[in-house]
Amino acid sequence: MLIKLLVTVSILLSSLSATGCACKRISVISPQGGVSPVSGRILPPEPDPAVNKATIAGVDSNNDGLRDDVERWLDATYGVDKKKLSGVRKYARERQKDIAEIELITQDTRLTYSKNSLKAIDCFLETHKDESWETQQGILEIISQTTFNTLRRIKIKHESDKKFSGLLTGLSKTEEAVKCAEE
């Protein structure tokens, strides 16, 4: 059990180191948005925290499926490696859908949502295959922490997951081939 705990703690620490990195780098990204000095992408401005937390979906001013604060954080943290950035953006976008599109997840649509989520995970693991399993898990955790960062969002995420109960899902070879297809 102690080993388990140590593993968990080490994962937390690795997650924290990822955010620590982001904290330093995010300061070079203009609060007003614009071209990122890290990735070269055009980023949205930093949203007002109160407004951003007022709704489940938060602020997505450029309508790219990523909450603006998450998009900026991902860029600051993973922007130096375009492939890795692509992997985490894809994964984060699916997690955002879990809560922002919960009303659209129905018995008829849930397989599509699930396949998109599986593609995102495959893509993430593919773009981070040089990382250890623990580091990969740490990154997924910190993306989860950043996306589901209020009790309301956690609640909705929880409700969203329930909708997939009993679903048989998987990717065909054709679907796997386009796992990292752009956003």
Added chain:
Amino acid sequence: MYRRIAILIMLLVPSFSFANDCNNIKRPNLILINGIWNTKGQAEVSLSELKDKLRKTSTFQSYSSVNLLHNETHGVVQDLVDVLIQKAEEQPSAEKNIISLVNIALIRGYGSIYDMFSAVVLDPLLSVFTTSEIKTAIADLQKAATYSDYIDTDFEDIVAQFYALGAGNSSPILLMPHSQGSIYANQLGNYLKSKGFTNIEAVAVATPANTVLGWTSDMLYVTHDSDGVINMIRFIFKSVLPSDLPGTGHEFVNDYLSDTPSWAAIQQCLALAVSRLSAKTLNAPFSYTTFSSQTNVNFDLVVSSSTGFDMILGMQQETSVTSSSAGVASYCPCATPTRPTVYVAFAVPQGSSQFTQFKSQYTTFDDFQYADHATGNLLPTSSGSGYMLNSISVDSLGKVTII
């Protein structure tokens, strides 16, 4: 269990690879079932990792598809998260810790909460809980580990999805449950059988159940001897299958797929399950399979009989056994083909004394009863019982047909 399976697989690998080349035998659909200690996210990552691991093996092509069946994390575990959220609402200072805790659980599974609670004194995230709250939560999680109150409507929908996948008796189902998913798989297996799916096998990983698909022997499963979750459940409920492999940890990817001996054992169990499914596809009592060979034919194959699942471990030309390779019963009829169309095969029930004997003395057939196909007469042997094949033929290209 594990060692026995390892030996069997050495014998059977040629047979199942041949069998899957047959046009009349469809490959099984491998279906991973998560346990309720896992979350949706962890289950999806598990599927991805499982496919990645399988893709690196020669057996990946053995499967028609590899899919995930989401096993809802309902019941006590689900309630626990609701309680955590409620606590954070009542106690704003706890919010940050609860959010972190639930997010860790979302990625690493609800089992991680159990691990953290069990080590409460060392974890600052849990400082907002009282000792009694933690004790209650641990007790609830322990109950949850064997939660099995599923409703049939879930299963009806699942059967429809299986049909949509193309699964059926000609395209069998191989369930691969992890943890409490094993209990779910056993119930699902019973339901599927009641709906006419007879061609089902299961390989359970870290199982808290006392059976695999209701069997009492030759069950395919891999459980670490130091799997804390399963050992805890075994301590409470007693009737849990014994562990069968040295190893630690309970998590599907981190502890079972990543651990070399565990992954090897899982692969071997899967291979044997595929062999069994191929055999069942042939239909009892003795249906047929065909396979081709260029020169030397390895006649290992698997069939089923009306008395249950049996294995034909080897086959030889009646008058001579001309070769055998280490570890695999390989009998070549080509060297001295005095009677090229007459062969003798041995079907030995698994678990029988003959089977045990065959494992250690597979090059010696004298102790096994066998049938002379040409005459239909059972030939005298010192002990044991066997089954006679109904017919067999070899064409000019060496293609063998056994009926």
